[in-house]
Amino acid sequence: MIKRIPKHIVIALGFTCSVIGMQVQEKPNIIILFADDLGYGDLGCYGATKVKTPNIDKLAEEGKRFTDAHSASAVCTPSRYALLTGEYPLRANDGNGIWGPAPITSDLIINTEQLTIAGVLKNSDYATAALGKWHLGFGTGENDWKQPLSPEPNNLGFDYYYGVPHVYSAPPYVYVENTSVIGADPNDPLVYIGKGKPDEVTPITLIPKEASQRTINMFKGAKEAHKLYNDYTVGTVSADKAEAGSLVLNQIIMLGADLQQQHL
Numbered sequence: 001m002i003k004r005i006p007k008h009i010v011i012a013l014g015f016t017c018s019v020i021g022m023q024v025q026e027k028p029n030i031i032i033l034f035a036d037d038l039g040y041g042d043l044g045c046y047g048a049t050k051v052k053t054p055n056i057d058k059l060a061e062e063g064k065r066f067t068d069a070h071s072a073s074a075v076c077t078p079s080r081y082a083l084l085t086g087e088y089p090l091r092a093n094d095g096n097g098i099w100g101p102a103p104i105t106s107d108l109i110i111n112t113e114q115l116t117i118a119g120v121l122k123n124s125d126y127a128t129a130a131l132g133k134w135h136l137g138f139g140t141g142e143n144d145w146k147q148p149l150s151p152e153p154n155n156l157g158f159d160y161y162y163g164v165p166h167v168y169s170a171p172p173y174v175y176v177e178n179t180s181v182i183g184a185d186p187n188d189p190l191v192y193i194g195k196g197k198p199d200e201v202t203p204i205t206l207i208p209k210e211a212s213q214r215t216i217n218m219f220k221g222a223k224e225a226h227k228l229y230n231d232y233t234v235g236t237v238s239a240d241k242a243e244a245g246s247l248v249l250n251q252i253i254m255l256g257a258d259l260q261q262q263h264l
Contacts, residue, residue: 079258106137118157148179
């Protein structure tokens, strides 16, 4: 869990959250909420009528609401790369760019020697954390999902990471804390077997087909770890982690997204 120490930051990516707690008289807590596929018309403060977003609407009412917003990419992995590094994703990878979502077996696509927003804040005595969707890869070379999963967010300036290693709608459907799969059992390891093997993969939460465009599982093993991941509670799990590590007073809260089209 995130320790309450004098100076903190938390970033939430889609929604991932990094919170850093700091001495109120010195520096503010900084919370960055980065949503995935959130259209500006999905929020009440921007005119949504089919969904209710009272907490975000309150942030807009008490803070600044922007009406001319731009994202470095409309896709999750490149936009997260840009948020963390401050570099356009088309300039990444020695100029070859990062153009689409990182595959399930992707290694960590950010060079651990590269300065990130977490590293900048850590150098200013903030404690840093990332919570939620990661989708920037783990390890070096092809990720075989053997633990420890390293290098990882901890190698990019984050003191703590807890969340979904890939995306909420694609495997592996487990939680990762720092370098470990939560609920992992060395006698029942998480094993990537790919597509087309429905009889071998570990069962996941049953949800109606109309509820989500979810990719079928591509992993076998790690039965207990899979049981901990429930599609109906992933939001509250991340929220509880963020609440446990955040401070109430003197906060700067920023909400952004990688997709700006109108939805509802």
